[in-house]
Amino acid sequence: MDRYASASIPTSTSAPPYSIPLPSGSGSWLFTTFAVLFTLLALEQSVYRYKKRHLPGAAWTIPVIGKFADSLKPTMEGYMRQWNAGDLSAVSVFNIFIVMASSNEFSRKILNSPTYAEPCLVHAAKQIIFPDNWVFLTGKEHVSYRKALNALFTRKALGLYFDIQDKITRKHFRDWVSPDDKAHPIMMIARHLNMDTSLRVFCGDHIPEIATTEISDKYWDITRALELVNFPLALPGTKIWRAIKARKVAFKWLVEAAAKSKVHMANGGELTCMLDGWLQTIQDPEWKGRKEFSDREMAMVVFSFLFASQDAMSSGLIYAFQHLADHPEIFAKVREEQDRVRGDSNNPMTLELLDNMPYLSAVVKESLRVKPPVLMVPYKTIRAFPISEDYTVPANSMVIPSFYNSLQDPQVYTNPEEFNPARWLDPNGTAQSNPRNYLVFGSGPHRCIGIEYAMMNIALVIAHAVSMWDWEHVKTPQSEEIEIIATIFPKDGCHMKFTPRAS
Numbered sequence: 001m002d003r004y005a006s007a008s009i010p011t012s013t014s015a016p017p018y019s020i021p022l023p024s025g026s027g028s029w030l031f032t033t034f035a036v037l038f039t040l041l042a043l044e045q046s047v048y049r050y051k052k053r054h055l056p057g058a059a060w061t062i063p064v065i066g067k068f069a070d071s072l073k074p075t076m077e078g079y080m081r082q083w084n085a086g087d088l089s090a091v092s093v094f095n096i097f098i099v100m101a102s103s104n105e106f107s108r109k110i111l112n113s114p115t116y117a118e119p120c121l122v123h124a125a126k127q128i129i130f131p132d133n134w135v136f137l138t139g140k141e142h143v144s145y146r147k148a149l150n151a152l153f154t155r156k157a158l159g160l161y162f163d164i165q166d167k168i169t170r171k172h173f174r175d176w177v178s179p180d181d182k183a184h185p186i187m188m189i190a191r192h193l194n195m196d197t198s199l200r201v202f203c204g205d206h207i208p209e210i211a212t213t214e215i216s217d218k219y220w221d222i223t224r225a226l227e228l229v230n231f232p233l234a235l236p237g238t239k240i241w242r243a244i245k246a247r248k249v250a251f252k253w254l255v256e257a258a259a260k261s262k263v264h265m266a267n268g269g270e271l272t273c274m275l276d277g278w279l280q281t282i283q284d285p286e287w288k289g290r291k292e293f294s295d296r297e298m299a300m301v302v303f304s305f306l307f308a309s310q311d312a313m314s315s316g317l318i319y320a321f322q323h324l325a326d327h328p329e330i331f332a333k334v335r336e337e338q339d340r341v342r343g344d345s346n347n348p349m350t351l352e353l354l355d356n357m358p359y360l361s362a363v364v365k366e367s368l369r370v371k372p373p374v375l376m377v378p379y380k381t382i383r384a385f386p387i388s389e390d391y392t393v394p395a396n397s398m399v400i401p402s403f404y405n406s407l408q409d410p411q412v413y414t415n416p417e418e419f420n421p422a423r424w425l426d427p428n429g430t431a432q433s434n435p436r437n438y439l440v441f442g443s444g445p446h447r448c449i450g451i452e453y454a455m456m457n458i459a460l461v462i463a464h465a466v467s468m469w470d471w472e473h474v475k476t477p478q479s480e481e482i483e484i485i486a487t488i489f490p491k492d493g494c495h496m497k498f499t500p501r502a503s
């Protein structure tokens, strides 16, 4: 048997030049396996270093998994270290090369360069909300699909949703007053309120009560799977596997709701929800866009809204409670405005009333700035992206604009950590004159479609709670710590005690 294999290192004179002795039989296999592994690992490091070039970030990547452990348990401190390392910095997870952008300039550039980068959301998104969901469309196709969906967020449509939000919030609030005179975490009840509100706004009574409870309970499995990069296979027991099971339950109800809405509208029914409004719009003879959407397509759109909103809205709501409870002087101003503009808290809220509550709107805007629910949005490069004069992000990399530094920029927001709604009331102040820094809802062609909806819903919930109750936030050592589960939450779930208003 030939005991020599060709290689580039010269050895003894008895051997052919440029060859090294190799063991025989199973030893030879072992040697080959090691050689291949060594070459692959060396290649992995070279590719990482070649792509990273001079960007800050670990000089070497952990073989195969890279920074997977960090992405499983992300911390605010870890992200801040990464963002503060440089306006652009590099990291690798499962050999996905990732460039993080932390400055306003680079983050906006990524969001506004659709020819170079498109959203890929988190790794599991396509498995959970279907690869053919409209949110994954790009270019002209995306623009035209989104244009049609804008009809679901007109002022008239928002007026209908506001009525529904008002009723659902009052219904849930009956159970929020502390029955035992103790504080309780509001994390899960706020999520449930939000899910019920969303499903009623989107599907009205075309979805039964039992479905809202079932979807709300199962949705946590979807939230848990929204890590930046997951274990790649949806094997039984994995987070993605559980999320897909939860999606199947939710999606079945949404498809049924779309079918019921079609029957309802075909029979000349009243407008009761977003699905009804959508059908009415596309049946209008004046409507120039597409006129047919299958039940599945409509359900996918509704599911994309749930997916985009459930965690972000819950985070926004919970922090609005925490911020207001911790600032009694600001709470008092919100209450004063409510009493003055609305009078009795039993009076329903309307969009017109909300227009006359600038202080409440400033509170919502500021709360979202101080604790932005979405810290970043993963995009991927579709071609080499010359993002700066001295760095080009390679094609097929993940490139992640982050919003935190823009929202905490001391040049724009004096004392950026301070919760100060008044900064939004001065039309000539730096906050108002730098709208480009307010990246809470992203920027560019994929900017959040539900901005007005989201802001008005948080405002409504807060307005009712301020008018009806006195609040107490029982602080714990974890109140100021941030838990990152898709979006951000106070680690203790925000312990609140609500009691009927004394005065």
Ligand code: HEM
Residues within 6 Å of the ligand: 111, 119, 135, 146, 304, 305, 306, 308, 309, 312, 313, 316, 372, 373, 374, 377, 439, 440, 441, 442, 443, 444, 445, 446, 447, 448, 449, 450, 451, 453, 454
């Ligand atoms: C406080 C609540 C919310 C926050 C902080 C938030 C934030 C965001 C952000 C950061 C993006 C990515 C933007 C980009 O890539 O430039 C986004 C996209 C999106 N949001 Fe929201 N969002 C919220 C509520 C909602 C609601 C209530 C809905 C629907 C009713 C919604 C629907 C969407 C959709 C569909 C997209 C993708 C748009 C596209 O790709 O064209 N969001 N949101």
